[in-house]
Amino acid sequence: MARKRLFTGLQPSGTLHIGNYFGALKLFLDLYEDYESFLCAVDYHALTTVRDPKLMHENTIDIVRDYLAVGVDPRKAVIFKQSDVSEHTELSWIFNAIIPMSLLELGHAYKDTAGKGKEATVGLFTYPTLMAADIVLYDTDVVPVGEDQRQHIEYAREIAHKFNTTFGETFKEPKEMIQKDVAVVPGTDGRKMSKSYGNTIPLFATKDEITKAVMAIITDSGGESPSNVYNIHLLFKSREELAPVYTANKGNYKASKEALIADIEAFVAPIRERRANISDETVIRVLKEGSEKARELASAKMKDVRQKIGVSFND
Ligand code: TYM
Secondary structure, eight states, rough: OOEEEEEEEEOOOOOOOOHIIIIIIIHHHGGGGGGGEEEOOOOHHHHHOOHHHHHHHHHHHHHHHHHHHHTTTTEEEEEEEEOOHHHHHHHHHHHHHSHHHHHHOOOOHHHHHHTTTTOOOOOHTHHHHHHHHHHHHOOOOOOEEEEEGGHHHHHHHHHHHHHHHOSOOOOOOOOOEEGGSSSSSSSSSSSSSGGTTTTTOOOTTOOHHHHHHHSSSSSOOOOSSSSHHHHHHHTTHHHHHHHHHHTTTTOOOOHHHHHHHHHHHHHHHHHHHHHHHHOOHHHEEEEEEHHHHHHHHHHHHHHHHHHHHHHOOOO
């Protein structure tokens, strides 16, 4: 029996943080060998915020280096970047042509930006159709993500369904996989960890950067143990392991923070070391091989799509 398909993507829009890792990447890592798996650097999504070509280039190389450093084996997963497979943008246009504006007007990312009175680009507005294309092009069954992507996966299902009912059965309707205890990883201020809130702990930080980020955790819990520190600590150690630490450090927030710094450092150090030994050439080779595999599947799917919608004359 054919293996089920797993797909996830992360934007190369800055350095990955531990929210990205525990919310999505680790979930992918835990599952990917049991599926036919795809891991994408979604650079066209990142274009909605990254406008410096040098940075786009560096971020994309870096995110793929991160994928390899955390342990994704490129022989066991298709690792590629979105812009290398133009079928993604082609399909998103087709989706744009068949879904109502009203669906996208309810999108969280668009609503948040527009609600703050900021200018929203067309790309931010249609972000969910490109994401739906990413996923359904590969007949994906399961999409491991954090809670903030739940709506996008629901949209992918809805859009696939709309296409299927309009033009005939073509796409699988994917399911999100969200792990409850890491669905929303908290940042240093207790809100969701997010680049846009400036409350992140970078995944590949140096010891000094980790120390700086942890020391900046807001500790106005008023109780005996600092909940913002504890909740982040839970990503690295179990409640049982943490109990004696927090009992011994009651009221001493600095000591709890120092214990957290030591645990993050112990976790990050070996990955950081692996990462330092992954060259740009290796990343570029992995992307080239991954894109070839992805393109093969995507182009076969798009051939079917073009026939279904009636634009294909010669195949
Ligand atoms: P992005 O790049 O913002 O985030 C990448 C992944 O990290 C998860 N995440 C979190 N999880 C838990 N707690 C947090 N604080 C936290 N912050 C981020 C996100 O949920 C995500 O899973 N639209 C997507 C990228 C995308 C995609 C796709 C994902 C494009 N196409 C197809 C899956 C499938 C995004 O902006 O993720």
